Amino acid sequence: MNSYEAKQEARRQRYLDRADQARQEFEDTHERAHKMAEAIPFGQPILVGHHSEKRDRNYRGRIHDTFGRAFAALEKAEHYKDKAASVGHGGISSDDPDALQKLRAKLAEMENSQALMKAANQTIRRHKTDEARIAALVPLGFTEAQALDLIKPDYIGRVGYAPFTLSNHNANMRRVKERIAELEHAATRQHKEEQAEGYTYREDPEENRVMFIFDGKPAENVRQLLKSHGFKWSPTRGAWVRQITGNALFAARCVRQGLAELSA
CATH class of the missing domain: 3.30.1360 (Gyrase A; domain 2)
Structure with missing residues (x-):
């Protein structure tokens, strides 16, 4: 774990700690609200016109507010739990000292994927029957189920990877290359x-x-x-x-x- 990953892990743990604190706040406040509510007999109405009416309404209002604070704390706990789960899933940060290495690995994976998609399309064009196409796609690394799905015509009758899939993938590779170039240049900067x-x-x-x-x-x-x-x-x-x-x-x-x- 490098320094950036350690910071990310510490950040994730802070969110988890906040989630635990908020969860405990919910449980304590919810229990307090329940105990307050138990003081009122089940089904007991407000005695309109009785000298206790104002006090009773105020007390019931405090019960309502206490339950409200409890569920607000529960929402906070879920919020921080979600924040913790999202840490480290926002892509490769330029702050990561291993960003260049990770981006190069990602680019290599994308290039392999692009080459595989092109090879699959060439294979599908070369063979005319579904049986021959599947038999030729499997050695490329596709399962029979994947090959069958690949030769299934789309809404306009196209088979294989659509042109926009290849162009979008190519654009993503170009962005990764630009980031690599930018980080390589950044590595030469002086303080x-x-x-x-x-x-x-x-x-x-x-x-x-x-x-x-x-x-x-x-x-x-x-x-x-x-x-x-x-x-x-x-x-x-x-x-x-x-x-x-x-x-x-x-x-x-x-x-x-x-x-x-x-x-x-």
Whole structure:
């Protein structure tokens, strides 16, 4: 497990801990609401006009609110449980130190898949009967069930992999290649830090972040300038940051120009 994966696991565990806390809050609050409700005899109506009416209505209202807080806690528990389950399933992050290795492996897998789809289509075109097609597809690695499904005509009578499937897959490969090229270029970047009036500008390849670090809390117009160019406040870094990309570096130049104009 590398450092990024360790952070992801720690993040997942934090969500699970929050889910457990919320679940315990639900159980405690739900039990308290039940005990409150037990004080009212089953079927006991509010005695309208009786001196106890107002007190009874208020008490029943508190029971209702307590049940409401209990089920709100249950929803929170489910929310954090879902968040924990989603950690690590958002694709390959550029923050992962093994991102290049993983992307290259993914690209190789995609290229193999693309080659297999093309070979399957060629095989289907070459053979004219379903029996011959299935017999030729199985040695390529398809099961008989997969081969049978592949030669089944679609809604317009096409068999095999549709052209849009191949073109979409090719576009996805192109995006992965672009990410690999971007990360390879990022690996050659040097740490950069420059002092300016009221802030420090930093490009940190190790953190994979471009940062603006201010001497104090920046003014509202400065914060709006940063936000409008995609920078977010990072309490852990004490800086306004964006992940280093070509777009982020261009945005940083725009911010620096804007800061210069504001201080002029």
